[in-house]
Amino acid sequence: MKLSRGLAVAGLLAALPGLALAADIDGSALSVLWGVPFAGILLSIALMPLLAPIFWHHHFGKVAAGWALAFLLPFAVVFGPGAAGASFVHALVAEYIPFVILLTALFTVAGGIYIRGNLHGSPALNTAILAIGAVLASVMGTTGASMLLIRPLIRANDNRKHTAHVVVFFIFIVSNAGGSLTPLGDPPLFLGFLKGVDFFWTVSHIFPETLFLVGALLAIFFVMDSWYYHRREEVLKADPTPDTRAVGFDGKANFALLGVVVVLVLLSGLWKSSVSFTIAGAEVGLPGIVRDVGLILVALVSLRLTPKKVHEDNQFSWGPMQEVAKLFAGIFLTIIPVIAMLKAGVNGPFGAVVAAVTRPDGAPDPAMYFWASGLLSSFLDNAPTYLVFFNTAGGDPAVLMTTLAPTLAAISAGSVFMGANSYIGNAPNMMVKAIAEDRGVKMPSFFGYMLWSGGILVPLFVVMTFIWFR
Numbered sequence: 328m329k330l331s332r333g334l335a336v337a338g339l340l341a342a343l344p345g346l347a348l349a350a351d352i353d354g355s356a357l358s359v360l361w362g363v364p365f366a367g368i369l370l371s372i373a374l375m376p377l378l379a380p381i382f383w384h385h386h387f388g389k390v391a392a393g394w395a396l397a398f399l400l401p402f403a404v405v406f407g408p409g410a411a412g413a414s415f416v417h418a419l420v421a422e423y424i425p426f427v428i429l430l431t432a433l434f435t436v437a438g439g440i441y442i443r444g445n446l447h448g449s450p451a452l453n454t455a456i457l458a459i460g461a462v463l464a465s466v467m468g469t470t471g472a473s474m475l476l477i478r479p480l481i482r483a484n485d486n487r488k489h490t491a492h493v494v495v496f497f498i499f500i501v502s503n504a505g506g507s508l509t510p511l512g513d514p515p516l517f518l519g520f521l522k523g524v525d526f527f528w529t530v531s532h533i534f535p536e537t538l539f540l541v542g543a544l545l546a547i548f549f550v551m552d553s554w555y556y557h558r559r560e561e562v563l564k565a566d567p568t569p570d571t572r573a574v575g576f577d578g579k580a581n582f583a584l585l586g587v588v589v590v591l592v593l594l595s596g597l598w599k600s601s602v603s604f605t606i607a608g609a610e611v612g613l614p615g616i617v618r619d620v621g622l623i624l625v626a627l628v629s630l631r632l633t634p635k636k637v638h639e640d641n642q643f644s645w646g647p648m649q650e651v652a653k654l655f656a657g658i659f660l661t662i663i664p665v666i667a668m669l670k671a672g673v674n675g676p677f678g679a680v681v682a683a684v685t686r687p688d689g690a691p692d693p694a695m696y697f698w699a700s701g702l703l704s705s706f707l708d709n710a711p712t713y714l715v716f717f718n719t720a721g722g723d724p725a726v727l728m729t730t731l732a733p734t735l736a737a738i739s740a741g742s743v744f745m746g747a748n749s750y751i752g753n754a755p756n757m758m759v760k761a762i763a764e765d766r767g768v769k770m771p772s773f774f775g776y777m778l779w780s781g782g783i784l785v786p787l788f789v790v791m792t793f794i795w796f797r
Contacts, residue, residue: 352414352664354671361664364398368657369706372751373773387650391657398661414663420611423659425619427652430470430754432588432622437474438643439581439633444574448484450552453493454545456480457500461541464505465512465530467589473502473755475585478641481766486562489555491770494763495779496548500541502755503747507537507740510596511589513753515704515713515742521596522717523724524735532736536795540744543787578637584625591621647761651754658751662707669703669715681719691720693796697737701745701788705752713742737796744788748780749773 371390375383383390403411446452456476463472480497484490506512508530510520516529555561576582595618602613637643668675673682680703684695700716716738720731727735746753750760750773760770771779 352410352667354664354667354669354676355674357664357668357671357676359668359676361398361402362668364394365658365661365665367397368394368654368661369751372654377772388653391654395657395660398664402664415660418659418663423656425615426655426659426754428619428622429588429592430651430758431648432626433468433471433474433585434648434758435626436581436584436588436629437471438478438641439578439584439629439637440475441577441637441640442479442574443577443640446479446483446574448480448487448490448493450549450556452483453480453552454549456483457497457548458541458545460497460501461505461545464501465508467585468511468592469502469506469513469753470755470758471585471588472505473497473759476501477759477762478766481763481768487555488561490768491763492548492551492555492779494759494768494770495776496544498756498759499747499780499784500544500548502759503753504537504540504544504744507533507743511593513743513746514710516739517592517596518710518714519717519724519735519739522714522722524728528728528735529739532732533740536736536740536744536791539791539794540787544783547783577640578633580632581629584629587625588622591618591625594618642766644765646765647758650761651757654751654757655754665707666711666715669707669712670718672719681715684716684719691731691734693733693737694792696720696734697741697792697796698788699741700738701741701748704742705745705748709742709746709753713738716742733796740791740796745784747784748777750776 368391371383371387371394375387375390399411399415402414456479460472460476463475466472467475477494477497480493481490484493487493503513507516510517510524510526510529516524519529520526595614598614598617600613604611668677669680672678675681680699684692684699686692696716700712703712703715717727717735720727720734720738747756750756760776763770770776
């Protein structure tokens with residue numbers, strides 16, 4: 328895994344002396360001011376589409392790069408170019424490149440499947456698609472299920488006046504909550520699986536919570552969508568998608584390729600190999616190389632096998648993927664000091680957050696673990712956030728799966744469920760938003776979306792706390 332990615336950055340390594348320095352940062356030695364670039368990129372994503380939409384549309388990549396440099400350059404001055412270069416390469420090689428390769432593979436393969444026929448976006452049909460997506464999310468991942476179903480869902484509602492709420496609930500259910508039952512569903516659970524948590528542990532311990540959340544969201548959505556649907560002039564007389572053929576699938580070969588993606592991801596977690604390479608403190612093993620190369624080949628095969636007409640019917644374009652890749656490049660870099668400060672535990676600038684999850688008698692507080700891991704996962708990468716609290720709770724999977732099972736359940740639920748609280752809480756959120764906007768849906772702003780999540784999700788999380796995490 329490290330070798331293939333290492334070749335891509337070989338030129339950079341040659342230009343950065345001292346990259347042999349450890350990539351780990353002592354978060355206890357950092358000031359909270361190092362989190363300013365991360366806060367800056369978040370505020371840029373939130374405000375610039377509202378205040379300067381034209382500039383943002385053409386230059387969001389430059390803005391993300393600017394905030395990344397606002398962290399890297401001062402960090403190089405204070406800690407040395409070697410430490411800055413090591414941190415950059417570690418984020419690139421160990422985190423960002425695998426992240427983008429997986430998203431690109433899923434985006435490409437799912438974009439090669441066209442659900443033909445004219446689905447009519449009634450409340451019953453929309454609710455059924457969301458329910459199917461929730462099931463698929465734990466089988467093929469939240470990203471895979473989102474990329475497979477978002478286009479046909481938007482097309483089914485292209486004769487509706489109000490469609491933004493449909494996409495918002497899609498993000499809630501398919502892009503987040505539905506992926507909470509297996510390690511294939513969401514990255515935090517996959518990391519837990521790599522740490523020794525049994526594959527079926529999550530489904531056996533947070534199934535009631537998932538059923539409650541998904542069921543409640545589907546019920547709320549059905550009532551809301553029915554209210555919109557029966558309003559005067561909600562359904563446009565001219566349907567942009569004519570009734571022509573029966574419902575079916577084009578590009579069926581991509582279903583097999585989706586299966587290959589799932590196998591590759593699962594294999595990279597199950598396969599243990601002593602073959603590895605270290606680049607600037609980032610260790611890359613053979614299973615990762617096989618996974619990433621395999622994913623690239625899957626994407627190329629999909630592009631080769633998918634008929635051009637399928638992509639045209641799907642209105643497939645690389646714009647949404649490019650937007651996510653550029654913005655998350657900035658996020659992955661500016662988040663480096665924030666994660667380091669969290670990893671420092673009670674000795675770091677965020678020590679109060681870590682200390683808050685422990686009761687006076689020293690026992691872990693599941694409710695606080697649920698909210699701490701969840702709120703941080705709403706704005707940080709939920710995978711490292713999961714690991715921070717996993718280790719805070721002891722880090723022993725055998726103990727966490729038994730004696731401290733309520734704590735591990737709280738960490739798992741918070742990390743996955745609350746990724747829906749903002750557009751950047753989980754990668755599929757941003758991808759779904761970008762695809763919807765590309766298809767003409769006027770999505771809520773960053774803070775507008777948080778009004779939806781705050782008004783609908785947060786009360787449900789409060790109820791869950793009193794039922795399961797007290």
